[in-house]
Amino acid sequence: MDIRQVDLNLLVAFHAMSEHRSVTRAAESIGLSQPAMSAAVARLRLLFNDALFVKTGAGMQPTPRAAELEGAVRRVIDTVKAEILPAPDFDPLRDSKLFTLVTPDIAEVHFLPKILACFAQEAPHCDLRTLSMPRQAAAEALETGAAQLAIGYLPDLQKAGFFLQKLFRNDYVCIVRGKHPAIGERLTLKTYLAASHAVVSPDGREHLLDQFLQRRGLKRRVLVGLSHFMSLLPIIETSDLVATVPRDLANACARHADIRIVDPPFKAPVVEVHQFWHRRFHKDAANIWLRGRVHKLFGA
The missing domain is CATH 1.10.10.10 (Winged helix-like DNA-binding domain superfamily/Winged helix DNA-binding domain)
Structure with a gap:
């Protein structure tokens, strides 16, 4: 038959x-x-x-x-x-699952401690992994299910086939070492442009702040270019360089080193941080649970 x-x-x-x-x-x-x-x-x-x-x-x-x-x-x-016939349920207290997040290292510092604490209480048998990858690879990871969520400032994922949810707004500040000889509590534009800077460009992409300065004809000397935000911590702490970074990263650096946070001498752009997921997994029970917890922890 x-x-x-x-x-x-x-x-x-x-x-x-x-x-x-x-x-x-x-x-x-x-x-x-x-x-x-x-x-x-x-x-x-x-x-x-x-x-x-x-x-x-x-x-x-x-x-x-x-x-x-x-x-x-x-x-x-x-x-x-x-x-x-039934949509599979997800019971975080009983089920075992590996969740994978696509996020830059800056977001790891901000998000992971709270997410791991949530897992310890609500999903004790679930594990967490993070990936940092180029923009196209991030989209493919969400499409295939290799990752459940992408979190951060990821404008390349604002396209058809993806859902996004705003978490919070992040402004820019400057960080310098605690005993910087030329920069005190305030920073003038003249001092800012005369200083040497450390700039992070994840995956080689131009940063939002670079575009902002170029549009205004402001040129700073970039003494060192980096691909990872967390490389800033030892560099800023041991030099007279200035870094202009999102506030959540600045706060993390200030907690772990003798680093001061100073307002920039201009009204810097504001970054909107979102979580993204592919429409294939929009009704997936485990994905719904994860993004719900992320929004509860970090949503404005």
Whole structure:
């Protein structure tokens, strides 16, 4: 028998006949008319080349072939009901799952401590991994399910096929070492432009602040260019360089080193931090739980 000839609806009709032994009652149980049920029984007989159910004084009784099929058909129906039709649930207290986030190292510092604390309380059997990757690879990771969420300032993901949710706004500040000889509590534009700067360009991309300064004709001397934000910490602490960074990174640096935060001498652009996910996983229970917790922890 070719499996392409098997209509799942016929198995539902067979199961109903097995339970009720009556065309009328079987039809009522699955919402069919009596003629439609009779037609389904006729198709079953052709499919299995057997009478299957024979009318007797005690009702429609199964043939030996039908009796052999009853258990197997019941298991198929139960499997479809239990494992295929319902959307799978996710119980964070019981289920084990590896969650993967795409995020730059700056976001790791800001997000991971709170997310890990949440996992310890609410998802004790789940693990967490982060990936830093180029823009195209990030999109592909979300599309394929290699990552559940991307978090950060990621304008390349604001496109068709992706959902996004705003978490918070992040402004820019300057960081310098605690005993910087030329920069005190305030920073003038002249001092800012005369200073040597450390600039981070993740994946080689031009940063939002660079575009902002270029549009205003402001040129600073970039003494060192970096690909990772966390490389700033030892560099700023041990030199007279200035770095202009998002405030959450500045706060993290100030907590771990003798670094001061100074307002820039201009109204810097504000970065909107979002979480992104692909539409393939919009209704995935585990994804819904994860992004709900991220928004609860970091949403403005």
